[in-house]
Amino acid sequence: MQAVFTYTKGMVRTDTSYCPGCTHGIAHRLIMETLDEMGKLGDTIGVAPIGCSVQAHKFMNIDMCESAHGRAPAVATGIRRVHPDKTVFTYQGDGDLASIGTGEIIHAAARGEKFCTFFINNGIYGMTGGQMAPTTLIGQKTTTTQAGRTKEQAGSPLRVCELICAIEGAVYVERVALNTPASINKAKNAIKRAFEIQDRKLGFALVEILSTCPTDWGLAPEDAMKWLGENMIPYYPLGVFKEP
Amino acid sequence: MTDKVLMKGNEAFAEAAIRGGCRYYFGYPITPQNEIPEYMSRELPKYGGSFLQAESELGAINMAYGASASGGRVFITSSSPGIALMQEGMSFLSSAEVPLVVVNVSRGGPGIGGIQPGQADYIQATRGGGNGDYKVPVFAPSSLQEAVDLIYEAMELADIWRNPIMIYTDGILGQMMEPVVLPEPRPVTEYSELKQKKPWALSGYGDDDSKRRVVKSLRMDPNELEMHVEALFEKYGRAEKELVRVETAGLEDAEIVFVAFGTVARITKEAIELLGESGVKAGLIRPVSLWPFPYDAFDALTDKTKVVISTELSMGQLVQDVQIGVGKRFPIRLITRTGGIIPTSREIVERALGILSDISV
Amino acid sequence: MGTYRMFFAGSGGQGVILMGQMVTHAAMLEDRSSTFFPSYGPEMRGGTASCTVIVSDKEVSCPIINEADILVAMNLPSLLKFQPTLKPGGVILLNTSRIDQKPSREDITAIDVPVNDMAAQLGNARVANMIMLGAFVRATGVVAEESIKEVIAATIGAKRADLLDINLKAFDMWKQTA
Numbered sequence: 001m002q003a004v005f006t007y008t009k010g011m012v013r014t015d016t017s018y019c020p021g022c023t024h025g026i027a028h029r030l031i032m033e034t035l036d037e038m039g040k041l042g043d044t045i046g047v048a049p050i051g052c053s054v055q056a057h058k059f060m061n062i063d064m065c066e067s068a069h070g071r072a073p074a075v076a077t078g079i080r081r082v083h084p085d086k087t088v089f090t091y092q093g094d095g096d097l098a099s100i101g102t103g104e105i106i107h108a109a110a111r112g113e114k115f116c117t118f119f120i121n122n123g124i125y126g127m128t129g130g131q132m133a134p135t136t137l138i139g140q141k142t143t144t145t146q147a148g149r150t151k152e153q154a155g156s157p158l159r160v161c162e163l164i165c166a167i168e169g170a171v172y173v174e175r176v177a178l179n180t181p182a183s184i185n186k187a188k189n190a191i192k193r194a195f196e197i198q199d200r201k202l203g204f205a206l207v208e209i210l211s212t213c214p215t216d217w218g219l220a221p222e223d224a225m226k227w228l229g230e231n232m233i234p235y236y237p238l239g240v241f242k243e244p
Numbered sequence: 245m246t247d248k249v250l251m252k253g254n255e256a257f258a259e260a261a262i263r264g265g266c267r268y269y270f271g272y273p274i275t276p277q278n279e280i281p282e283y284m285s286r287e288l289p290k291y292g293g294s295f296l297q298a299e300s301e302l303g304a305i306n307m308a309y310g311a312s313a314s315g316g317r318v319f320i321t322s323s324s325p326g327i328a329l330m331q332e333g334m335s336f337l338s339s340a341e342v343p344l345v346v347v348n349v350s351r352g353g354p355g356i357g358g359i360q361p362g363q364a365d366y367i368q369a370t371r372g373g374g375n376g377d378y379k380v381p382v383f384a385p386s387s388l389q390e391a392v393d394l395i396y397e398a399m400e401l402a403d404i405w406r407n408p409i410m411i412y413t414d415g416i417l418g419q420m421m422e423p424v425v426l427p428e429p430r431p432v433t434e435y436s437e438l439k440q441k442k443p444w445a446l447s448g449y450g451d452d453d454s455k456r457r458v459v460k461s462l463r464m465d466p467n468e469l470e471m472h473v474e475a476l477f478e479k480y481g482r483a484e485k486e487l488v489r490v491e492t493a494g495l496e497d498a499e500i501v502f503v504a505f506g507t508v509a510r511i512t513k514e515a516i517e518l519l520g521e522s523g524v525k526a527g528l529i530r531p532v533s534l535w536p537f538p539y540d541a542f543d544a545l546t547d548k549t550k551v552v553i554s555t556e557l558s559m560g561q562l563v564q565d566v567q568i569g570v571g572k573r574f575p576i577r578l579i580t581r582t583g584g585i586i587p588t589s590r591e592i593v594e595r596a597l598g599i600l601s602d603i604s605v
Numbered sequence: 606m607g608t609y610r611m612f613f614a615g616s617g618g619q620g621v622i623l624m625g626q627m628v629t630h631a632a633m634l635e636d637r638s639s640t641f642f643p644s645y646g647p648e649m650r651g652g653t654a655s656c657t658v659i660v661s662d663k664e665v666s667c668p669i670i671n672e673a674d675i676l677v678a679m680n681l682p683s684l685l686k687f688q689p690t691l692k693p694g695g696v697i698l699l700n701t702s703r704i705d706q707k708p709s710r711e712d713i714t715a716i717d718v719p720v721n722d723m724a725a726q727l728g729n730a731r732v733a734n735m736i737m738l739g740a741f742v743r744a745t746g747v748v749a750e751e752s753i754k755e756v757i758a759a760t761i762g763a764k765r766a767d768l769l770d771i772n773l774k775a776f777d778m779w780k781q782t783a
Contacts, residue, residue: 009453041453042448042449042450042451042452042453043448043450044448045314045446045447045448047310054462055462055464057458057460061453061456062448062449062456063446063447063448063449063456063457063458064446064457064458064459065310065313065340065446065458065459065460066340066458066459066460066461066462067306067309067310068306068332068333068336071302071303071306071309071332071333074298074299074302074303074304074306074307074309074310075306075307075309075310075313076310077296077303077307077310078268078270078306078307078308078309078310078311078312078313078314078316078318079310079311079313079314079446080310081268081294081296081307081310081311081316082268082310082311082314082315082316083314083446083447083448086447086448087448103299103300103302103303104299104302104303104306106299107298107299107303111296248633250626250629250630250633250639250641275645276645359645415645416642416668416669419642419643419645420640420641420642420643420668421626421629421640421641421642422629422638422639422640422641422665422668423633423638423639507668507669510666510667510668511666511667511669513666513667514666514667517666586669588669588670588671589667589669589671590671
């Protein structure tokens with residue numbers, strides 16, 4: 001019998017520590033499967049953030065390091081200097097990248113660093129228990145915006161792709177989502193493109209991946225997918241913002 | 245080549261690091277150490293190395309972490325307020341056991357403080373200035389030659405101990421010039437030897453994923469974290485035996501024993517000469533390693549000693565280690581200047597004589 | 606020859622730092638100990654600039670000084686600031702083109718060198734510090750003329766060989782009288 005679907009060598013054969021319905025597992029797999037298909041697993045170095053995915057190295061079967069909160073782009077910059085011909089990427093959540101690590105991501109983009117960043121935006125701090133993120137939507141309830149985020153009190157959610165694509169060193173910026181099988185396929189294409197751009201040393205590539213956090217959103221996994229489509233995508237439009 | 249050259253402190257530090265094998269430098273401008281990034285930006289590319297001006301000291305130390313975790317030999321520098329920002333990284337690198345050599349060309353604090361010389365980061369440097377239980381070996385040169393030699397050696401020690409190492413200097417050493425003999429350039433680990441020499445370093449595992457490497461500092465399981473910290477402290481215990489460095493002079497018949505490090509020790513040496521001319525015998529304990537601190541050096545004090553004086557550009561930081569070294573055997577006093585003011589040798593003499601007469605009453 | 610402790614002081618741009626460095630360098634060529642420590646601050650141009658230079662036949666322990674044997678004062682504020690630090694019997698080299706006061710100290714020797722006027726005679730205002738350096742070396746003998754000329758050749762010759770002649774000419778300009 002012909003296998004139509006197999007385990008990728010890019011993932012370590014273990015259960016992930018993510019909550020049921022969380023899309024980190026999908027994002028991990030898309031990245032690792034892509035690297036596997038491109039024959040890059042043995043030549044890749046990944047940088048994990050602070051957040052639920054701090055232990056991504058337990059699941060991603062590549063050389064990898066942790067980084068302090070928000071600093072992943074700086075760490076990847078250092079790695080890239082030593083290994084200019086390897087594949088390097090950061091995997092960062094919204095608190096990590098869009099709040100505590102804004103300095104690092106902006107300047108990595110400004111330098112046109114030749115690595116990719118996969119930015120997981122689920123609009124909430126997951127690991128710390130559901131506090132407001134810089135990407136939390138207006139009206140969205142979190143443990144630090146219990147009546148829903150207001151613009152008056154907490155300002156407006158940050159649109160990272162729109163911000164990054166204004167920077168000259170960023171050459172490829174796309175926002176994708178993981179809420180439907182079709183969008184998941186599109187996400188994988190975007191990931192592949194980001195790695196190809198790194199191969200060609202064209203500049204910095206960022207793929208924002210709209211994701212769910214059923215636990216902290218207080219929704220069943222399926223409802224979380226639906227919520228993403230109905231609430232996040234209207235504010236965070238999908239598509240290619242910049243390409244070489 | 246063993247000829248002497250006249251160099252400015254900051255440039256000598258940079259050149260010593262390059263000769264020690266540094267090929268990666270990440271820096272951010274801050275006075276009084278700006279000649280170091282300037283020198284590195286000019287010189288490192290000649291050796292095939294990388295210089296990068298980071299967006300902040302946070303960026304710089306985390307770039308340093310990435311480069312060193314990947315097997316590169318990394319050197320970074322800053323001055324007190326910037327070193328404070330780098331403490332996040334110092335803690336992280338210590339936990340992850342990633343080598344790094346850091347120079348603090350320190351200045352007066354607290355806060356932005358001033359840009360003139362200071363030693364008030366002593367506690368931060370010697371106790372582990374970031375979060376958690378960790379130690380960083382700290383060496384404090386008092387001349388440019390000693391700084392050059394220590395930085396050169398530290399580039400190797402950091403790899404051997406897989407630990408950050410700090411060279412604690414100040415604005416005087418950074419800005420002054422004096423003749424130095426530069427050491428022979430050390431061969432750099434070739435890329436092809438990296439896996440053998442630094443098997444822990446990230447480089448992509450190639451064909452065999454059983455050789456997969458992870459560099460990390462998070463340990464969610466308390467038992468695992470405790471074991472890790474205990475292993476670190478086993479290493480620090482060895483460092484306490486092997487890395488102690490001290491210079492002493494005239495302890496055998498000293499009425500006054502000064503304790504001072506860095507440039508303050510040089511000024512104190514002149515004060516000791518002046519005291520000798522006026523018939524007062526004084527000796528010096530100059531810790532070269534601030535951690536591990538040379539507590540045993542105090543065993544050489546005799547009953548001729550009437551007082552031990554900690555001379556420092558801080559309000560009583562070094563004296564905390566002096567107290568551990570002396571115990572209750574001798575009175576301990578302080579001569580301090582702060583705010584970036586450097587005492588003259590004559591000022592030290594006058595204050596020491598005042599202390600001596602108070603003690604004798 | 607013992608130990609010489611010196612201040613070189615003036616305003617930023619008058620070349621006092623370069624003078625101090627050159628003396629330090631020349632002493633090194635003579636295999637003596639020397640240290641140079643500049644004042645440093647946020648001013649880049651026009652602020653005060655000074656440096657401490659020590660030249661000694663034994664190892665220089667302390668780069669900071671209590672008292673100076675020699676002061677090179679390129680402007681009035683430098684004279685006023687540093688003359689109290691001179692030892693009795695010390696020497697001040699005064700740039701009388703920029704200093705219209707006599708030193709208040711009477712227990713010292715003052716040597717007048719109108720370096721800006723002399724530089725104007727040479728037609729190059731920028732070599733005023735070399736004129737002072739020549740005066741300093743010939744009046745004090747801290748370092749030998751040959752060694753400092755070697756430094757001038759190495760420092761200026763390396764960057765602007767076309768300017769070496771005028772600098773050496775400036776260096777030779779001041780002659781000890783009486």
